[in-house]
Amino acid sequence: MTNNMKKILLLSILNFQLSICLAQVGAPYIHDPSTIAECDGKYYTFGTGGGGLISEDGWSWHSGAERPGGGAAPDVLKIGDRYLVIYGATGGGLGGGHNGRILTMWNKTLDPRSSDFHYSTPIEVASSDGMEDCDAIDPCLLLDPTTGRLWCSYGTYFGSIRLIELDPKTGERVEGNKEMDIAIDCEATNLIWRDGWYYLLGTHGTCCDGVNSTYNIVVGRSRKVEGPYMDNVGRDMLHGGGRMVIAAGDRLCGPGHFGRTIIDEGVEVMSCHFEADLERSGRSVLGIRPLLWRNGWPEAGKQFKEGSYAIVSERRGYSLELAVDFIRMKQERQAFWRINPDEPVKPLPNQTLAEVIGTWPKGNIPVRLSDYMFRPHQHWTVIPVAEGGGFLGGQYCKIVIEGTDRALAATEDLELTATEQFNGADEQLWRIEQLTDGTYRIMPKRIPGQEGLNTTYCLYSSGDSTPTLACYDFGSDNAKWRFVQVVN
């Protein structure tokens, strides 16, 4: 644990509101990150100017990805068994004109150390002549799952955002395709499709001004890929419309260049960069956030914050707790018809850990689900474990009873227990991910006796009062949980 972390822990004990958000670790310095691509178990994202980041686990990022061609804001998409990389070869008016070119190229792998790593000759798919109302930079790719057609939006503040169609087999412009204007006031756009809607995500605000950058990501949606893309108040993105997806916050400002990654059904993350991370000298860093869907609109979720929580089942609303004796709180009982209204009232203290811990057995204690009564055996402190590693968008955490080191653990028989001490083992590390509906799934890093990392079993309500480990199913509330912050 670093000194910094100790300080943070101290702060978080004093006041949970102050607890910081965990950003990506390593050296995640990038601008305009492409949609995160997975290749042979590693994650890749490319940025402006060339190069990009690689991560083994999706949490710790380092430079090392290779993309020739320079220029601004690339995107990458796996089509079949190849990766199509698209980029603008120019800088969008920075140090030059608005005569932009967009090119595509293929690679069999994104791993620069692979013998297959070889980019095909780039092919121009769009350009702007410098006078027209467009600057051909900042391209993105969407492979339409309903039609198999490949779309690209591109452009910047200089004129319009344009839509073109590419051939998914060649990466070339479809013969006869004419570009269409679909938005203004955007940079670094991205197109996604979900549930019958096309979404155009654009970056508004001012970039490249460090801690004063007002970059933010907005969205409009359309039933057709050609638009019109309308925002939540019915305003066309061609008139500057857009609903906020992510703004500054958590000491990070200037989110830009959206990318969506679907991890599992109902588990999605968005990638972006922040123009400035105030924890890191105001550098531009990679950001990965849960992606939530509310009434058909995408919104960035919050990075999970360490703190003390009740863990409440979506099934019944019961709270995860140690299976220990319920210790009643003492209270002077007064029959309500005999209360003297003039007698002053006073606050009653919460039950404390010290009052009850002596009644708990030693060794492992089973866990169960029950009515939440804000009692010590129901309060769990969730703390990231630096040595525990991470996953795409998050860090493994330990889940311990508040004020103790008693840790929630997975057992070999796919059940749960609370061990007396946290020992750093993988079955005591938990992957907590916010789902698209705002609830969470909670998965042990590893199941004792099973090969490899666990990506199947999650904390699950087998009965209203009985937690277990079972296969994740987004369609079932049994697999979903809420974290309710504890106020002591």
Next chain:
Amino acid sequence: MLLEILTMISKTYIKYISAFLLFAGTLWAQNPIIHDQFTADPTARVFNNKVYLFPSHDIPALASQRQDWFCMEDYHVFSSENLTDWTDHGVILSQENVPWGKPDGYSMWAPDCVFKNGKYYFYYPNAPKEGRGFAIGVAIANRPEGPYTPEKESIKGVGGIDPCVLIDDDGTAYLYWSGMGIRGGQLKENMTELRDSSRIMEGLPDGFKEGPFAFKRDGRYYITFPWVRKEKGTETLAYAMSDSPLGPWQFKGIFMAEHDNKCWTNHHSFLEYKGQWYLFYHRNHYSPGMDKRRSACIEKVSFNADGTIPEVKQTLRGVGVTKATERIEVDRYSDISDGVTIDFNDSTRAFNGWHANLPRKGSYIRYDDVDFSDLSDGYLVCKVKANANTSFTIREGTAKGKVLAKQAITVEGETGPFRRDQRGQWLTLTAPIQNEIVNSKSSNSKCLDLFIVCEDKEMSIDWVQFKNRTTYMKPASGTSQPDEEGFIRRWLLLEPIKQDIPSNTVFTNTWLREAFGKEYFSGQMTSLPKSGQKEKVGNQKLTWRLLDSETYNVRLFRFAEKWGQQTYGSLFWAVTVIDCPEEIRNVRLAAGSNGASMWWLNSEEVLLLEGDRRMVEDDGMSKRLTLRKGRNILRGAVINGPGLADMCVRFLDEKGKAITNYSINDK
């Protein structure tokens, strides 16, 4: 069944090709004339006032075939109405569909097609199933594009290649071909059989001959043919004349010399179209290393009074007019100065075309017949490459003629994080047009001969094009009302006042109040200027212009580009008059601007948009206002550093509905 499939395929292909033409949007006038495949032995015919081109179709030799020989498995037909735009109608006949032919002969050599008795007769040589050598077959169609149905058997008594049919004025048809010399014979009325035995064409010179093309002009018969005039030579194009269709012939000499690149064959046809005679021929433009893959070309032909044919020179420019608003492939030049060279854009993909290299100051390319009639308010676009900063001009008429446009090519020297070294890279660049384009030779034509002149260091050029600017606003005319969405499109705009604003981060409330509060010209906050009125601001003399915007937003950046002394770093003053038939209460002024702006209604400040912002519909709202009956003066000031200055303004009611029942600056 097969033919149906063929037709289907060819229909699909037509779609594909026309889509391609639409995309490329290019008027290909130059040589070669077809740019996506090889086209040899071009026979051109006029049917239904259109030119149909029946070439043979070279393809790269298949692995199973001789690599150094012709490989030809099918025929396409192309059509054009101007000899520049060619539509590929797809495959009309394939070797596997010829009943008497070898399905894998790859010997579908030079064809011809004629119209007789309501049908189109397509004559083609092919390797027969049995025996050696070549036979000639006929395929018949109701339309020139096909589908063509091949006859079951080849024409009896005809062994050889290169069929050509001449239909005389009396309707008699004669077939000529090449087989042990050039032979001819009369066809029966059915067009599929010889009437009598054929005969050798007499009076032709010694030496190898093939590919006869016979035609009649001014009562004279011509037989024209590729001819090897020298020992170990290659083919010229030669001709003989006669008073009768089957000779005897009087040899007249050559009308096209050997190819200067050792391309062994040539093969041709003559065509009269819209009063002009043309020669179609071929050359291995797209296959410089291998002369069995050829491409069709066209040159104009004239005739002497005695009917003889002056020698025709091969050009790259070819025939036809090139529209200025389409890409002008200047590497297909009419003429070049010493030292100008032409290279493939990609030596591995010849069909990607060529570019020209201009080695020094003064080097030029002449490109004739560029039609500027579609260009009104235009600019130059070009694709160029250089290894050092340089420039070129486009001039009219001569290499020292009037400059239409001057293009700087800046590839190094600028700094900044995004500026890469652009030396040796293809760049698309633009430049304004400097002089009005009027053909100085002919007042009623906007067809010019252009000179592309290198004005500094060495450079390469792929193409140039002239594009019309978008019309963003026009001088106000007629009455004006808010548009359907309530946006005010008619404004008096003052040409932009220069401001030194390197970044919009300065647009704080305090800064803006000072900037907008300053007096730039007298009557700034009170007067209603007239269109054309001048203001002196600092050392700038600026004019008010009454304009109607073409779009809901008023593109101030484009206004500055057209009428201003600067674009970025500008302060724009805008005034308009709102004429209300009735008093309208509880309205709000809704404005968006790029960048900051301030708005006054009847001299009262009603809205300030602060900070570095883009123009968004209904970005800022005034408090509730009353538009009084009659004249209201709406005044705005928009200030911008870098960025596309822009504004959109309307009035909305309490429920957010646009107010449209007033007129704007009507008097």
